[in-house]
Amino acid sequence: MASQIFSAVLVIVIGVGGCVAYFWGANKLLDLVFPAHGVSGGAAVDNLRRQGLIRPWLFIGPAMLILIVYLIYPVIDTLWLSFHDRGGQNFIGLANYEWAFGDREFRNSILNNVLWLAVVPAACTFLGLIIAVLTDRIWWGTIAKSLIFLPLAISFVGASVIWKFIYEYKGEGQTQIGILNAIVTGLGGDPHVWISIPFWNNFFLMVILIWIQTGFAMVILSSALRGIPEETIEAAVIDGANPFQIFWKIMVPQIWGTIAVVWTTITILVLKVFDIVLTMTNGQWNSQVLANLMFDWMFRGGGDFGRGATIAIIIMIAVIPIMVWNIRQANKETGGH
Template sequence: MTGQIISALLTVVLGVSGCVAYFWGANRLLDLIFPSHGVQGSAAIDNLRRQGLIRPWLFLGPALIILTIYLVYPVIETARLSFMDRGGQNFVGTANYQWAIGDREFRQAIFNNFLWLAVVPAACTFFGLVIAVLTDRIWWGNIAKMFIFMPLAISFVGASVIWKFIYEYRGVGQTQIGVLNAIVQSFGGDPQVWISIPFWNNFFLMVILIWIQTGFAMVILSAALRGIPDETIEAATIDGANGFQIFWKIMVPQIWGTIAVVWTTITILVLKVFDIVLTMTNGQWNSQVLANLMFDWMFRGGGDFGRGAAIAIVIMLAVIPIMIWNIRNATRETGGH
């Protein structure tokens, strides 16, 4: 443990020092190549103009290089592999996509992803908005927000392990240590293997992501609610509007853009959901999703690069329209700046 901490601290120190050294050295080199001091007349103005054109790229350059290596190139390579055979050597055309359309497990994963899309973003946004409104009205609201936000600091795998103890099932005659089964037994019911119940197990897994992401929605929406002018609320109260009318007809319309951003952000996350399913069920009992199916085909059973890449491209194509809509909506909200 001590060695890991030292290694992490050393990495941070070296990384920060390297960045500082790069930007200082790059700016120093730029000043030497195009000096603005000691140069007279139009030459100094030309050098300043050249510095102004080049300097932004000194900051953007490393990020663009990293994005190209770790984002652009993998996308191109994945698209290429999706038209190749199992080993990624021979061209097979659209055979992998034809397989996907006809595969029962792929269709099940598509169906499950649609279920996640229909439930999780809506639930997170709704609970986040309601909690944001309620906690702004009580003196201990910030304490409540802290506890609701805390799950966001937990990894998906860590959260899944926590919820495994909630859904845990022990055999007949054994003491049930799972919280949910203990509650069911206390009301005279029979314990169940909750995560193995087809169709409904998807909702038990969704609860984990809702538990994690509600804090994110709450924080963003709470900040948006604080931006609503008090005069608007006071005028509505004077006109006789009740609490629900103020919430639904005054607050929600004024923060609709923020609600849409939260909704689409969580939607993109849901399309890529992987860790929770892998940890809880590994796609068994009809709980498979696209990302976990891609992982299975790409890295398990000897690996099938072609089919795994085809599933990855399907996920990417599903995410792109939502990202474009989100960016356009954000641009419109900021007036194009």
């Protein structure tokens, strides 16, 4: 443990120190190449102009290089790989895409992803909005928000392990250590292996992501609610509006843009959901999703790079329109800045 902590601290020190050294050295070098001091008036103005043109690239240059190496190139390579066979050697055209849409497991994965998309973003956004409104009206609201936000700090795998204990099943006649089965048996019911029940197990897995992401939705929407002018609420109260009408007809319309951004952000996350399914069921009992199916084809059973890459491209194509719309909505919220 001590060595891991030391390694983490060392990496942080080297990383931050390296960034500081780079930007200090790059700016120093720029000042030496195009000096603004010690030269005549016209040359100084020209050098300042050159510095203004070059300096932004000193900051965004490394980020763009990393983006090209670790994002753009892999996307292009994955697209090219999706047109190749199992070993990634022989070009087979659109055969992998024809396989994908004709494969029963792939279609089942799409249906499960659609089910996740229909439930999780809506539940997270709705619960986050309700909690944000309610916690703003109680004196211990900050404590409540902290507790609700806390799951967001837990990794998806860690959260899945926690919920695995909640859904834990022991055989008949044994003491049920899983909270859900303990409650069911305490009420006189029979215990179940909850995550092995086809179709319904998807909802048991969704609860984990809802538990994690509701805190994110709550924080963003709480900030938006505080930006609503008090005058509009006071005017509604004077006109005789009740709390329910104030919430739905005054508050919600004024933060609709933020609600849409939260909704689509969680939607993008849901399209890429992987860790929870892998940890809880590994795609068994008809709980498979696209990201987990991609992992299976790419890295298991000898690996089929062509089919794995095909599923990855399909996920990316599904994410891009939502991401573009999300960015446009965010730009509208900030006035285009």
